[in-house]
Amino acid sequence: xxxxxxxxxxxxxxxxxxxxxxxxxxxxxxxxxxxxxxxxxxxxxxxxxxxxxxxxxxxxxxxxxxxxxxxxxxxxxxxxxxxxxxxxxxxxxxxxxxxxxxxxxxxxxxxxxxxxxxxxxxxxxxxxxxxxxxxxxxxxxxxxxxxxxxxxxxxxxxxxxxxxxxxxxxxxxxxxxxxxxxxxxxxxxxxxxxxxxxxxxxxxxxxxxxxxxxxxxxxxxxxxxxxxxxxxxxxxxxxxxxxxxxxxxxxxxxxxxxxxxxxxxxxxxxxxxxxxxxxxxxxxxxxxxxxxxxxxxxxxxxxxxxxxxxxxxxxxxxxxxxxxxxxxxxxxxxxxxxxxxxxxxxxxxxxxxxxxxxxxxxxxxxxxxxxxxxxxxxxxxxxxxxxxxxxxxxxxxxxxxxxxxxxxxxxxxxxxxxxxxxxxxxxxxxxxxxxxxxxxxxxxxxxxxxxxxxxxxxxxxxxxxxxxxxxxxxxxxxxxxxxxxxxxxxxxxxxxxxxxxxxxxxxxxxxxxxxxxxxxxxxxxxxxxxxxxxxxxxxxxxxxxxxxxxxxxxxxxxxxxxxxxxxxxxxxxxxxxxxxxxxxxxxxxxxxxxxxxxxxxxxxxxxxxxxxxxxxxxxxxxxxxxxxxxxxxxxxxxxx
Numbered sequence: 001x002x003x004x005x006x007x008x009x010x011x012x013x014x015x016x017x018x019x020x021x022x023x024x025x026x027x028x029x030x031x032x033x034x035x036x037x038x039x040x041x042x043x044x045x046x047x048x049x050x051x052x053x054x055x056x057x058x059x060x061x062x063x064x065x066x067x068x069x070x071x072x073x074x075x076x077x078x079x080x081x082x083x084x085x086x087x088x089x090x091x092x093x094x095x096x097x098x099x100x101x102x103x104x105x106x107x108x109x110x111x112x113x114x115x116x117x118x119x120x121x122x123x124x125x126x127x128x129x130x131x132x133x134x135x136x137x138x139x140x141x142x143x144x145x146x147x148x149x150x151x152x153x154x155x156x157x158x159x160x161x162x163x164x165x166x167x168x169x170x171x172x173x174x175x176x177x178x179x180x181x182x183x184x185x186x187x188x189x190x191x192x193x194x195x196x197x198x199x200x201x202x203x204x205x206x207x208x209x210x211x212x213x214x215x216x217x218x219x220x221x222x223x224x225x226x227x228x229x230x231x232x233x234x235x236x237x238x239x240x241x242x243x244x245x246x247x248x249x250x251x252x253x254x255x256x257x258x259x260x261x262x263x264x265x266x267x268x269x270x271x272x273x274x275x276x277x278x279x280x281x282x283x284x285x286x287x288x289x290x291x292x293x294x295x296x297x298x299x300x301x302x303x304x305x306x307x308x309x310x311x312x313x314x315x316x317x318x319x320x321x322x323x324x325x326x327x328x329x330x331x332x333x334x335x336x337x338x339x340x341x342x343x344x345x346x347x348x349x350x351x352x353x354x355x356x357x358x359x360x361x362x363x364x365x366x367x368x369x370x371x372x373x374x375x376x377x378x379x380x381x382x383x384x385x386x387x388x389x390x391x392x393x394x395x396x397x398x399x400x401x402x403x404x405x406x407x408x409x410x411x412x413x414x415x416x417x418x419x420x421x422x423x424x425x426x427x428x429x430x431x432x433x434x435x436x437x438x439x440x441x442x443x444x445x446x447x448x449x450x451x452x453x454x455x456x457x458x459x460x461x462x463x464x465x466x467x468x469x470x471x472x473x474x475x476x477x478x479x480x481x482x483x484x485x486x487x488x489x490x491x492x493x494x495x496x497x498x499x500x501x502x503x504x505x506x507x508x509x510x511x512x513x514x515x516x517x518x519x520x521x522x523x524x525x526x527x528x529x530x531x532x533x534x535x536x537x538x539x540x541x542x543x544x545x546x547x548x549x550x551x552x553x554x555x556x557x558x559x560x561x562x563x564x565x566x567x568x569x570x571x572x573x574x575x576x577x578x579x580x581x582x583x584x585x586x587x588x589x590x591x592x593x594x595x596x597x598x599x600x601x602x603x604x605x606x607x608x609x610x611x612x613x614x615x616x617x618x619x620x621x622x623x624x625x626x627x628x629x630x631x632x633x634x635x636x637x638x639x640x
Contacts, residue, residue, distance in 0.1 A: 015290025027480035033065035099333030168192035192240030244281030252301035267321035289504025449487030
């Protein structure tokens with residue numbers, strides 16, 4: 001008998017969920033923003049509430065309190081390491097805006113992180129402008145990275161006396177522009193230097209570190225920059241050493257190597273300049289597939305191991321070199337934001353060329369149909385290989401006869417159906433026999449279901465398409481039932497790349513996901529998790545499928561509440577974004593036709609479609625009125 005624990009194990013929820021997700025006794029996904037069942041919510045309760053208001057799917061669910069818990073954990077880990085090793089400095093977190101530029105998300109981070117004086121890192125002029133509109137904690141850092149033109153520099157320097165802005169030189173030539181703009185504006189800004197390490201990270205973004213890194217100064221450039229600053233009386237304004245060896249560092253050994261090298265560089269520079277901050281950059285990994293390995297979608301270390309290595313290594317080298325220990329800064333954006341949001345979408349159908357009703361042979365059928373029916377009726381655990389091979393032979397014979405004009409279309413259809421039924425049984429029998437041969441592994445893919453999900457891979461999960469990132473995926477309900485089918489998940493774009501064909505697993509990536517048979521009168525919901533980092537702003541509008549509706553939720557001991565709702569894109573909004581003037585189009589259309597009742601009906605349908613969601617909508621799903629966008633955790637509707 002299938003149990004909830006079987007589903008928890010099958011989908012690896014404990015491994016990738018970070019303690020925020022589980023499956024409850026009802027067989028539904030349960031979210032615990034503070035890793036406590038006392039403050040938890042059944043996701044199907046949320047979905048049923050949304051259905052009662054005729055909400056259109058897909059929707060993105062955000063749980064800002066998970067951000068709060070992540071900030072507490074990361075800050076707590078570093079503070080714990082500092083206490084354990086008696087480190088004579090402190091830790092200050094910074095969130096890099098490139099990880100998620102959504103204003104609502106940034107405001108949640110600043111709100112929850114105010115007690116730790118969390119700062120922001122920006123990499124462009126636009127990001128700096130966005131940061132300046134936000135209320136940062138009083139002692140928060142605002143770190144300016146990236147290549148900087150004159151407008152960017154003048155903006156940063158102008159506000160450097162109002163904020164704790166540190167301008168990090170990423171390109172050697174920038175030092176001359178910084179000095180010129182600072183002199184013109186009469187301001188002595190705090191500066192940082194990004195060094196290019198020999199050490200590299202691991203995983204998909206390893207090439208963003210090392211000697212061929214896009215950013216950072218070489219050792220000779222670093223020394224020359226310091227000489228130039230000294231000549232201009234600005235060496236005392238060099239306050240930060242920064243390095244970054246790549247996002248999603250999967251192997252802790254690479255972290256240790258980089259820490260050793262960068263700490264030595266800090267110690268040497270500290271003797272020449274009054275550096276206060278040691279910025280380890282980002283890279284703290286998230287275990288997307290739950291395997292806890294050094295594979296690209298995982299990590300072979302814990303948060304506390306990471307913080308221990310940073311603190312211990314830096315302290316050891318500072319003591320060896322006889323220099324003061326600096327304030328430690330990290331930009332662990334992925335680890336802060338990834339867990340707090342996931343996509344909920346409906347399956348609107350499934351496709352498989354092997355799906356068929358059993359077709360009985362009749363008198364006069366080709367001999368191959370008789371043989372295929374015999375194989376279907378008699379295949380078993382002892383003969384499944386032989387009978388599958390026989391079926392392949394008779395299927396090929398039937399197709400050859402069809403191509404010669406000797407077999408009717410009806411007979412071809414009957415033969416395809418029977419062959420598909422043989423394949424399905426052969427796959428099931430091979431699974432029972434623990435047959436892991438490549439032949440039946442490939443057959444399993446051929447007969448697998450293709451579930452059609454109402455979402456866009458390119459909009460909601462772009463890293464899955466762009467860099468092959470694996471994200472956790474699982475059904476949101478029915479976990480007391482055996483997931484009796486397996487297959488892939490295709491989105492609704494008109495693109496063959498819009499299909500999820502790789503899924504995480506403790507034993508390595510899998511080419512299919514176990515799912516349930518669809519019920520005629522019941523919607524089937526799937527979730528894609530850990531989408532809070534990068535996915536919100538990397539998504540594109542392939543096929544003009546826009547941003548999805550967002551529901552932000554808070555959970556307490558009494559229940560859950562909606563603290564914000566942001567409408568998904570309408571067709572009209574997307575068309576205007578790409579410079580299509582819908583009003584002008586309608587006017588031109590009217591000029592080409594005589595007014596008539598039919599024409600009025602056409603315009604009515606057009607206006608209705610323009611106001612509609614860009615995603616697939618069933619008849620009972622209607623467009624929602626535009627909401628007033630906001631943020632914070634003010635409760636507007638409590639559900640029990």
